[in-house]
Amino acid sequence: MSRNFAVNRRNFVKAAVAAGAFLASAGAVPASAMPTPKPEKWGNEADVIIVGGGAAGLAAACEAVDKDLSVILLEKQPILGGSTIICGGQMSFAGTPDQKEKGINDSVELFTKDLLEVGGHVNDPALIKAYMDIQLETYDWLKKMGIQISNPRPNSGMSVPRGHFVSPPQFITVTQKYAADKGAKILLNCAAQRLVYDDVAKKIVGLTAKSRSRETTFGAKKAVILAAGGYCRNPDLLGQYTPLIRKAKVIAGLGTQGDGIKMALAYGADFIDTPYVKATYGVTMNPSIFNEDYMQYYYSGAVILNKAGKRIVNESISYKLLGDAALAQKDGCGFQVFDSVIREAEYERRRKTPEAVAKFENRPGILYQADTIKEAAKQAGIDAEAAEETVKRYNGYVKSGSDPEFGRKHLSGNFGELRAIEKPPFYVMPSTAAIIGTYSGVRITPKAEVIDIFGDIIPGILAAGEMTGGFHGAAYMTGTAFGKATMFGRIAARTAAGM
Numbered sequence: 457m458s459r460n461f462a463v464n465r466r467n468f469v470k471a472a473v474a475a476g477a478f479l480a481s482a483g484a485v486p487a488s489a490m491p492t493p494k495p496e497k498w499g500n501e502a503d504v505i506i507v508g509g510g511a512a513g514l515a516a517a518c519e520a521v522d523k524d525l526s527v528i529l530l531e532k533q534p535i536l537g538g539s540t541i542i543c544g545g546q547m548s549f550a551g552t553p554d555q556k557e558k559g560i561n562d563s564v565e566l567f568t569k570d571l572l573e574v575g576g577h578v579n580d581p582a583l584i585k586a587y588m589d590i591q592l593e594t595y596d597w598l599k600k601m602g603i604q605i606s607n608p609r610p611n612s613g614m615s616v617p618r619g620h621f622v623s624p625p626q627f628i629t630v631t632q633k634y635a636a637d638k639g640a641k642i643l644l645n646c647a648a649q650r651l652v653y654d655d656v657a658k659k660i661v662g663l664t665a666k667s668r669s670r671e672t673t674f675g676a677k678k679a680v681i682l683a684a685g686g687y688c689r690n691p692d693l694l695g696q697y698t699p700l701i702r703k704a705k706v707i708a709g710l711g712t713q714g715d716g717i718k719m720a721l722a723y724g725a726d727f728i729d730t731p732y733v734k735a736t737y738g739v740t741m742n743p744s745i746f747n748e749d750y751m752q753y754y755y756s757g758a759v760i761l762n763k764a765g766k767r768i769v770n771e772s773i774s775y776k777l778l779g780d781a782a783l784a785q786k787d788g789c790g791f792q793v794f795d796s797v798i799r800e801a802e803y804e805r806r807r808k809t810p811e812a813v814a815k816f817e818n819r820p821g822i823l824y825q826a827d828t829i830k831e832a833a834k835q836a837g838i839d840a841e842a843a844e845e846t847v848k849r850y851n852g853y854v855k856s857g858s859d860p861e862f863g864r865k866h867l868s869g870n871f872g873e874l875r876a877i878e879k880p881p882f883y884v885m886p887s888t889a890a891i892i893g894t895y896s897g898v899r900i901t902p903k904a905e906v907i908d909i910f911g912d913i914i915p916g917i918l919a920a921g922e923m924t925g926g927f928h929g930a931a932y933m934t935g936t937a938f939g940k941a942t943m944f945g946r947i948a949a950r951t952a953a954g955m
């Protein structure tokens with residue numbers, strides 16, 4: 457069937473190219489999703505053309521130069537980094553020396569089990585296996601390049617602490633230098649536009665791009681690696697698949713407009729996991745700088761109430777699902793309610809001092825504080841009596857070990873013992889959800905080959921990072937998006953080397 461299809465597809469592409477040529481010769485403008493024919497001469501050429509200078513693109517570039525491939529990396533922004541450089545820096549690994557040193561018993565099996573559970577078992581086990589096969593090697597690879605990795609901590613969806621901090625700016629600087637020192641050409645302000653199809657070779661062989669206002673072409677002797685990130689900043693694409701998300705704030709790299717996905721879709725790529733695009737809960741109502749505006753007191757035991765003073769969700773589930781619960785409220789707001797014990801525990805978890813965040817939390821409208829729940833709730837504009845009653849009832853659940861309303865058993869995921877909210881001062885933080893990643897995207901094989909809507913591999917292109925789907929499934933475990941971008945960037949380059 458696949459063979460028949462290949463014949464049909466070839467015919468289709470041939471016909472489409474011919475139709476494009478006909479339209480052009482007839483003076484009409486061809487639809488721009490039509491296959492772009494190969495130019496007579498390339499403007500630039502390399503073994504591998506990489507689109508995007510975030511974690512996936514730079515990891516691919518480093519791996520490709522190590523495999524003696526010539527590399528040109530295009531980045532449409534004036535600086536490298538994409539969403540990666542502003543991310544929280546959590547990267548998930550299992551079985552690291554850091555974990556062992558802390559007596560944390562983790563394994564590939566447990567990591568895989570957690571990922572499948574978090575992803576609702578709709579994620580692709582073959583992609584998870586590909587991540588597992590390369591993750592410890594990648595940990596060593598990063599360390600060898602001089603990138604510091606700090607102690608693991610527990611995050612959303614983990615049974616044990618496995619979120620290792622990898623400094624995003626350091627990751628970008630080090631990988632960029634490594635690739636450039638070994639000959640990779642990195643072009644900024646250069647936006648890839650369309651993939652180019654060779655009707656004779658029957659594959660993608662390059663792309664067109666715009667560098668400032670100049671149009672140019674790039675030929676790929678081996679493969680084009682698409683690593684152009686997600687589509688957080690493309691409201692049309694977002695709204696088309698997940699209308700609820702329109703209410704969410706956006707915190708993401710400025711170049712995350714779905715360009716890579718659209719380029720692959722034009723050649724029939726399968727676009728998957730779109731129903732699972734979620735916004736992340738725990739940002740202030742008007743977020744600006746992510747790391748300051750993102751406070752996850754629910755990780756340490758806060759409850760989440762609505763304006764009516766009622767809990768709205770089991771606070772231990774994925775923060776993406778918490779995001780849905782907050783966005784479903786009329787005002788898009790879920791108020792985090794906690795006490796001084798939880799506040800300190802969260803500082804400890806995030807390794808922050810109260811002084812470090814005081815500057816941010818003391819801004820008007822961010823955090824309401826009082827000696828009673830009732831007073832703090834009143835200040836925040838919540839139904840104060842109801843809030844007090846809700847917290848009292850919740851504390852009873854914590855003590856009895858049973859939450860009949862929402863079934864919360866842990867702080868987050870399967871991790872941590874619940875804390876009663878009883879030691880003043882009490883705090884209320886109005887919080888909403890922000891979209892920080894799209895996590896859905898083109899379907900790929902474990903070797904990062906792009907699969908079309910009929911299940912065939914599209915020859916000549918590979919894809920990695922946030923623009924790919926299938927890995928996370930229905931929800932995402934912290935640290936596996938930065939991780940996925942890094943692992944699959946490397947995998948894509950290895951595949952290109954074998955082409």
Ligand SMILES: Cc1cc2nc3c(=O)[nH]c(=O)nc-3n(C[C@H](O)[C@H](O)[C@H](O)COP(=O)(O)OP(=O)(O)OC[C@H]3O[C@@H](n4cnc5c(N)ncnc54)[C@H](O)[C@@H]3O)c2cc1C
Nearest residue numbers: 508510511512538539540544546648685711921922937938
């Ligand atoms: C605030 C924030 C916090 C996060 N925290 C974490 C975390 O702690 N752990 C975790 O696992 N994940 C986290 N994530 C998600 C994670 O950072 C991303 O999923 C991951 O870094 C994406 O890497 P990437 O290389 O695929 O894409 P990006 O880093 O977005 O890079 C894509 C690059 O492609 C460029 N590009 C786009 N179109 C074109 C084009 N046409 N031509 C040329 N270049 C193009 C973009 O400008 C961009 O630089 C966070 C995200 C955000 C925004």
